[in-house]
Amino acid sequence: xxxxxxxxxxxxxxxxxxxxxxxxxxxxxxxxxxxxxxxxxxxxxxxxxxxxxxxxxxxxxxxxxxxxxxxxxxxxxxxxxxxxxxxxxxxxxxxxxxxxxxxxxxxxxxxxxxxxxxxxxxxxxxxxxxxxxxxxxxxxxxxxxxxxxxxxxxxxxxxxxxxxxxxxxxxxxxxxxxxxxxxxxxxxxxxxxxxxxxxxxxxxxxxxxxxxxxxxxxxxxxxxxxxxxxxxxxxxxxxxxxxxxxxxxxxxxxxxxxxxxxxxxxxxxxxxxxxxxxxxxxxxxxxxxxxxxxxxxxxxxxxxxxxxxxxxxxxxxxxxxxxxxxxxxxxxxxxxxxxxxxxxxxxxxxxxxxxxxxxxxxxxxxxxxxxxxxxxxxxxxxxxxxxxxxxxxxxxxxxxxxxxxxxx
Numbered sequence: 172x173x174x175x176x177x178x179x180x181x182x183x184x185x186x187x188x189x190x191x192x193x194x195x196x197x198x199x200x201x202x203x204x205x206x207x208x209x210x211x212x213x214x215x216x217x218x219x220x221x222x223x224x225x226x227x228x229x230x231x232x233x234x235x236x237x238x239x240x241x242x243x244x245x246x247x248x249x250x251x252x253x254x255x256x257x258x259x260x261x262x263x264x265x266x267x268x269x270x271x272x273x274x275x276x277x278x279x280x281x282x283x284x285x286x287x288x289x290x291x292x293x294x295x296x297x298x299x300x301x302x303x304x305x306x307x308x309x310x311x312x313x314x315x316x317x318x319x320x321x322x323x324x325x326x327x328x329x330x331x332x333x334x335x336x337x338x339x340x341x342x343x344x345x346x347x348x349x350x351x352x353x354x355x356x357x358x359x360x361x362x363x364x365x366x367x368x369x370x371x372x373x374x375x376x377x378x379x380x381x382x383x384x385x386x387x388x389x390x391x392x393x394x395x396x397x398x399x400x401x402x403x404x405x406x407x408x409x410x411x412x413x414x415x416x417x418x419x420x421x422x423x424x425x426x427x428x429x430x431x432x433x434x435x436x437x438x439x440x441x442x443x444x445x446x447x448x449x450x451x452x453x454x455x456x457x458x459x460x461x462x463x464x465x466x467x468x469x470x471x472x473x474x475x476x477x478x479x480x481x482x483x484x485x486x487x488x489x490x491x492x493x494x495x496x497x498x499x500x501x502x503x504x505x506x507x508x509x510x511x512x513x514x515x516x517x518x519x520x521x522x523x524x525x526x527x528x529x530x531x532x533x534x535x536x537x538x539x540x541x542x543x544x545x546x547x548x549x550x551x552x553x554x555x556x557x558x559x560x561x562x563x564x565x566x567x568x569x570x571x572x573x574x575x576x577x578x579x
Contacts, residue, residue, distance in 0.1 A: 185484065189265040189308055197313070200257045203250045204317040210247035212324040214240065215458035223451035258314075265308040270301050273490065281495045282572045291377030295370035296490055300483040303366075307480035315473055318466035325459040332452045336438045340431060340460070347427035347467065351474055354419040362482035365413040368406040375402045420474040424467050435460040496574070509548040512569065517542045518577045519564060538564040539575075 190197055217240040224233055274297055277284075322344060330337025379386065379395050386395055439456045442448035448456075520537045538561045546552050554562040567573055 185269070185304070185308065189268050190261070192268070193261050193264055196257055196261050200254060200261065201313050201316075203254045203257070204313050205320070207247055207250040207254060208317050208320045208324065210243050210250065211321060211462055212328065213243050214247070215455045215462060216328065217243065218458060219449075219451035219455035221451075222454055223449050226450060262305040262308055266301050266305050269304065269308075269487075270297055273297050273301065273487065276491060276493075279495055280493055282567070283496060284493055289374040289378060290381075291373035291375065292370040294377070295366070295373045296486060299369060299373075300366060300486050303479040303483040307476055311473060311476065311480070314469065318469050318473070321466040322463055325463045329456055329459050332456055333438070333442055333448060336435070336442070336456055339434055339438065340463075343427065343431050343434060344463070344467075347423065347431075348470070350423050350427070351420040351470065354423055354474075358413070358416040358419070358478040360482075361409070361413040361416045362478055363485060365406070365409040366482055366486055368402075368409040372399075372402045372406045375399055417478050421468070421472065424470065428464050428467055431460060431463070511548045512546040512552075514542050514544050514565075516577065517568065517575045519561075519568060519573065519575045521564075521573075539568075 217236060221233060221236045221240065224236060277293060277297065326337055326341050326344065329340060375398055379399070386392065435456055439448070439453035442456075443450060443453045517539055518537060518541055519539045542561070542565075544552075554565065564573075568575055
């Protein structure tokens with residue numbers, strides 16, 4: 172196992188367990204994100220100084236200001252390119268480690284779990300649910316910090332230009348963040364239901380494809396198509412509803428930004444007319460508001476990612492919470508030499524639910540009862556018998572898919 176899975180699956184446990192091996196990349200990513208935030212905050216101030224200098228309302232060399240602005244813009248773009256590469260690389264590494272741990276955990280479970288869980292469901296849960304955690308594991312916390320710094324820095328810069336504009340926009344942003352958080356809470360159950368429906372659809376497809384010859388021979392094509400249509404309909408409804416609910420925070424962000432734009436433009440015009448600010452300062456207010464648009468939209472997308480991650484983490488916790496009923500006592504590693512096989516008074520019965528396909532209180536029917544034999548090392552044994560006489564059961568017990576009820 173590459174990384175020990177967290178004993179209790181949570182946001183913090185996943186970040187600690189699967190980002191720890193890439194701490195150096197994560198540290199570099201944090202530095203670049205913070206540098207990018209600084210470059211972005213410096214650009215409007217440089218433009219304001221350039222405008223005021225060009226209009227004769229300020230001092231400074233236009234050529235130097237222009238060159239400095241271009242340098243900051245190029246550095247910002249370079250930091251963005253490297254940041255995108257690092258976040259993608261970290262996300263893929265972390266999710267691949269999580270997939271490996273989850274797959275190994277599923278392989279360690281006994282047949283009780285695998286008989287109750289179809290391969291299609293496992294594909295969706297091991298690959299689909301983990302894929303929803305990609306952005307969360309890659310840069311969620313760091314990007315949230317960068318967006319918070321951009322919002323806070325832009326508000327501070329506007330406040331330094333005029334405290335009334337800063338106070339008005341700060342109140343609007345605070346109300347917007349609260350509204351987005353309130354709109355997020357109802358999405359996780361909807362996304363969880365969509366994940367369950369998707370897993371069921373994968374399960375239906377996998378089961379039907381694996382038995383296509385038998386289905387055609389028995390004339391069950393119409394039934395298969397009807398069953399697939401029913402599963403697709405359930406998934407489509409769940410998908411539509413989950414996407415609708417998950418899109419609400421983004422809609423709130425768009426409306427909030429429109430209100431903030433109208434407020435900022437009105438304040439800028441009023442400040443210039445009253446002589447409280449220069450044209451460059453008024454332009455800086457508008458540019459800082461434009462700068463706030465990206466983090467506001469990003470926070471809306473991050474809330475959607477957090478919704479997806481929350482639903483995936485719940486399902487991963489359910490899967491990691493499954494435990495095998497087979498316990499290891501004094502396990503040893505076999506060498507490459509032939510080994511003898513000895514059964515001593517072994518009795519075994521399948522659980523009633525595996526015999527009938529449903530839960531029942533009927534007493535189990537023994538597949539093996541008080542079986543004893545010894546197969547010397549290097550020998551071959553052929554098993555003959557009618558269906559249900561226990562031939563396959565002996566192999567399953569040897570491979571420890573099940574534990575015998577008695578004997579050894």
